[in-house]
Amino acid sequence: xxxxxxxxxxxxxxxxxxxxxxxxxxxxxxxxxxxxxxxxxxxxxxxxxxxxxxxxxxxxxxxxxxxxxxxxxxxxxxxxxxxxxxxxxxxxxxxxxxxxxxxxxxxxxxxxxxxxxxxxxxxxxxxxxxxxxxxxxxxxxxxxxxxxxxxxxxxxxxxxxxxxxxxxxxxxxxxxxxxxxxxxxxxxxxxxxxxxxxxxxxxxxxxxxxxxxxxxxxxxxxxxxxxxxxxxxxxxxxxxxxxxxxxxxxx
Amino acid sequence: xxxxxxxxxxxxxxxxxxxxxxxxxxxxxxxxxxxxxxxxxxxxxxxxxxxxxxxxxxxxxxxxxxxxxxxxxxxxxxxxxxxxxxxxxxxxxxxxxxxxxxxxxxxxxxxxxxxxxxxxxxxxxxxxxxxxxxxxxxxxxxxxxxxxxxxxxxxxxxxxxxxxxxxxxxxxxxxxxxxxxxxxxxxxxxxxxxxxxxxxxxxxxxxxxxxxxxxxxxxxxxxxxxxxxxxxxxxxxxxxxxxxxxxxxxxxxxxxxxxxxxxxxxxxxxxxxxxxxxxxxxxxxxxx
Numbered sequence: 001x002x003x004x005x006x007x008x009x010x011x012x013x014x015x016x017x018x019x020x021x022x023x024x025x026x027x028x029x030x031x032x033x034x035x036x037x038x039x040x041x042x043x044x045x046x047x048x049x050x051x052x053x054x055x056x057x058x059x060x061x062x063x064x065x066x067x068x069x070x071x072x073x074x075x076x077x078x079x080x081x082x083x084x085x086x087x088x089x090x091x092x093x094x095x096x097x098x099x100x101x102x103x104x105x106x107x108x109x110x111x112x113x114x115x116x117x118x119x120x121x122x123x124x125x126x127x128x129x130x131x132x133x134x135x136x137x138x139x140x141x142x143x144x145x146x147x148x149x150x151x152x153x154x155x156x157x158x159x160x161x162x163x164x165x166x167x168x169x170x171x172x173x174x175x176x177x178x179x180x181x182x183x184x185x186x187x188x189x190x191x192x193x194x195x196x197x198x199x200x201x202x203x204x205x206x207x208x209x210x211x212x213x214x215x216x217x218x219x220x221x222x223x224x225x226x227x228x229x230x231x232x233x234x235x236x237x238x239x240x241x242x243x244x245x246x247x248x249x250x251x
Numbered sequence: 252x253x254x255x256x257x258x259x260x261x262x263x264x265x266x267x268x269x270x271x272x273x274x275x276x277x278x279x280x281x282x283x284x285x286x287x288x289x290x291x292x293x294x295x296x297x298x299x300x301x302x303x304x305x306x307x308x309x310x311x312x313x314x315x316x317x318x319x320x321x322x323x324x325x326x327x328x329x330x331x332x333x334x335x336x337x338x339x340x341x342x343x344x345x346x347x348x349x350x351x352x353x354x355x356x357x358x359x360x361x362x363x364x365x366x367x368x369x370x371x372x373x374x375x376x377x378x379x380x381x382x383x384x385x386x387x388x389x390x391x392x393x394x395x396x397x398x399x400x401x402x403x404x405x406x407x408x409x410x411x412x413x414x415x416x417x418x419x420x421x422x423x424x425x426x427x428x429x430x431x432x433x434x435x436x437x438x439x440x441x442x443x444x445x446x447x448x449x450x451x452x453x454x455x456x457x458x459x460x461x462x463x464x465x466x467x468x469x470x471x472x473x474x475x476x477x478x479x480x481x482x483x484x485x486x487x488x489x490x491x492x493x494x495x496x497x498x499x500x501x502x503x504x505x506x507x508x509x510x511x512x513x514x515x516x517x518x519x520x521x522x523x524x525x526x527x528x529x530x531x532x533x534x535x536x537x538x539x
Contacts, residue, residue, distance in 0.1 A: 097355065098268075098355070098362070101267075101355065101359070102267040102268050102359060103267075105267035106267045109262070109267070140263070140264075141262075143263075158344075163344055164344075166265075166344035167343065167346070167348065167349075169344075170265060170343050170344050170345055171345050171348060171349070174349075174352045178352075
């Protein structure tokens, strides 16, 4: 019995890990369905703000909803298709962070003062400050830039109050984009793992019950498959080594 | 000698990285040259184009003024290559607080610069870079892309007070520049231990970038000089001693003009011109 224990445990770990890998493979195939492929997208833009958004259970707040008008100003009405395509193509590891960051800045250069104020307020700036920052933004936007060698006229530049308000808005935008991308990435991984676990459970029950295994065993195999998949080989080796060492000590 | 200026920004402070608008310095005045892009392409064909990049926290007008001045100093040293000053939005209203976010602006600027150069230069044109501070990140990221694409030839690269990690020239991956280093003919690093910005501010900013964006945390290349062991990388690096402590070379001294005028405080142009012209053993006066 102990002779076969090492092989048995190792083989079991490898088999369960293989089921996990297979489940991940099935989920990869399921990405043909846009809803699956866009896992986590609702943390960027909520279903209400972004038409068409991505439906998700519970009140997931689209962190970038306030910035949508600026993105529409920069990229046009079909901006959501562009963002979704880039999300699918690499999420925060691809072109999407640059598209969002630069798009918002370009959009701010095109929006009227009331829209900038509305965005600033939705980003958390107090109403009075939001109006102030929008006016400052517009005033500086409409200044003629000094030519090379020309000394800017006194009073053309921003006041200390304007500079502080603009800095606050700038940081709020950058921080929000980074936070949203981080949340979406985490949500993507979590949802994908959850889906893979459901697939693994379905396979475990389907195959296990057909082979006459107890439901509790099917459940344990299905639950363990996904977390085990990346480390199955190492675990199998470690188990075999542990059992060999245990046998050696037993004499 | 042709001197151009490429604006990758459309705001005086901060703002987006834009696709690039070309200007030309004519008798010290910046003239919109975007409609004459074919002239730029023709005049750089078969030549070496020296691309100059300013650093972090430099407004549009400051960047333009300092790079135009630096072009004059290089020309006075006998450098006759066409030059392209690049203005990129590595600043913000939040000043130093914006530093953690500017690394990505540097990368975005590099992406746009690479596309612009690839579009408007003829294959076979040689591209050299001279960057200061965070502009070195733009330079090396652009060089990496050029090396990988292979359509334009990388020439020599000079990094002045580079605000990048001291082992990044030999590193591959997202925050390494190995391909750019190996693709260049030679890379020279001008560094100083008296650079207080890189000594104190860089580690803090770099730590924030590590926490927020998963970048690598290390010491600044412009403080310690390159830390490399790979013979292949070492073969590409010009052996330049760090600045002599007696010179007190600080961060702004590489492009900043001395009080008496005529040269930068750190006399970097006196190294750059002979190094780019392939003189044997070019000397940086500040290195003692």
